[in-house]
Amino acid sequence: MDPSKPISITRANTDKDLVLSWLYSKASTLTRHRYLKSYEQWLSFSNLTLKEAKVEDIQDYRTMLEMKGYKPATISQKLNSIKSLFTYAVKVGYIAMSPCVVVKAPVVHDQISTKLIALEDVKKLIEGARCHRDGLIIKFLFSLGLRVSELVKMRWDDFYFLSGGEVKVRIIGKGNKKRELLVPTYMYQELLKIREADNPWVFHVPLHHTPLRTNTVFYIIKKIAVKVGVNEDVSAHWLRHSHATESLRKGCDLSLLMQSLGHSSITTTQKYLCLRETEGSSSYIDIE
Structure with a gap:
């Protein structure tokens, strides 16, 4: 066994299978719908598989969201959705490490x-x-x-x-x-x-x-x-x-x-x- 290769506990062989498994882990239908939309936007921007994505790609994605004029709270929500996906992929052994670990979402000040x-x-x-x-x-x-x-x-x-x-x-x-x-x-x-x-x-x-x-x-x-x-x-x-x-x-x-x-x-x-x-x-x- 290659010690550098993550131990997989998922049958997912493709990103599509992994994303479906990830969404299934979310209890709320509303959350699943929102997370799916965030993933689709990320995929449309990057055109990368989960295994291909690097830190710079996540950074570029955040920059794109900022240039499009999204509010900090919206950017934070979109980035956290993608972070959740990569974290899940690491946990089940689909990928070895998340490219999101060093990318921070913008600070959102509570304005209730x-x-x-x-x-x-x-x-x-x-x-x-x-x-x-x-x-x-x-x-x-x-x-x-x-x-x-x-x-x-x-x-x-x-x-x-x-x-x-x-x-x-x-x-x-x-x-x-x-x-x-x-x-x-x-x-x-x-x-x-x-x-x-x-x-x-x-x-x-x-x-x-x-x-x-x-x-x-x-x-x-x-x-x-x-x-x-x-x-x-x-x-x-x-x-x-x-x-x-x-x-x-x-x-x-x-x-x-x-x-x-x-x-x-x-x-x-x-x-x-x-x-x-x-x-x-x-x-x-x-x-x-």
């Missing part, structure tokens, strides 16, 4: 503070909705702090009642992680008004038994924002960020917020604390 929407503007979006369904989409994204991918996957059989009459909904989040959220009773009653018989999906394509696409939800929100004069950059994730900051402002416990948002680490949730610019521990001290 610029991606918030005031409660008054949320109400404007709801009131400016074209139909009752669209208004409920805004309400659920903001009130429950849902990701748009979680919203469109909601089914009627995900809802259930507690002994005291409270309503809860089962949510499937990132990596197919499940959590359960409390739904205000009034919102559930409003939701029942848009229910179509025999349709399992809560938010679906009109007269079809298929859920709304995530890009359709983005379009709905932006169209309403333009109509009512709210920042047209607003997105579904802005509503999620705003849910977090508004909940903390009104006294929500950090661990409860972490659970509600579906974060795997409280460190992720803590980033919302730094947005309380007008608050500090000194506010609770009075020596006069």
Whole structure:
């Protein structure tokens, strides 16, 4: 056995087979789709096999993305997708070493503070909705702090009642992680008004038994924002960020917020604390 040759634990003989195996290792359909798009863009640029790619090729790819005007966050996401592929290829013994190990993604500064929407503007979006369904989409994204991918996957059989009459909904989040959220009773009653018989999906394509696409939800929100004069950059994730900051402002416990948002680490949730610019521990001290 050649000691310089990696020990293979995969049957993949071609890049296509390896990529399919890599994508299969990703739990989320959305993640698989995004990673596949990133790989296709890389392949279109480089026209190289995984075994042919060198450090300079990855560096050139990053330079190309920068020259095309992609934002640092987008470049980071695309590079991390390719890094994930090469790392997987090394782990299963398809290649000996990843050419990405010395190529760093651009530093992305957290700018959540610029991606918030005031409660008054949320109400404007709801009131400016074209139909009752669209208004409920805004309400659920903001009130429950849902990701748009979680919203469109909601089914009627995900809802259930507690002994005291409270309503809860089962949510499937990132990596197919499940959590359960409390739904205000009034919102559930409003939701029942848009229910179509025999349709399992809560938010679906009109007269079809298929859920709304995530890009359709983005379009709905932006169209309403333009109509009512709210920042047209607003997105579904802005509503999620705003849910977090508004909940903390009104006294929500950090661990409860972490659970509600579906974060795997409280460190992720803590980033919302730094947005309380007008608050500090000194506010609770009075020596006069």
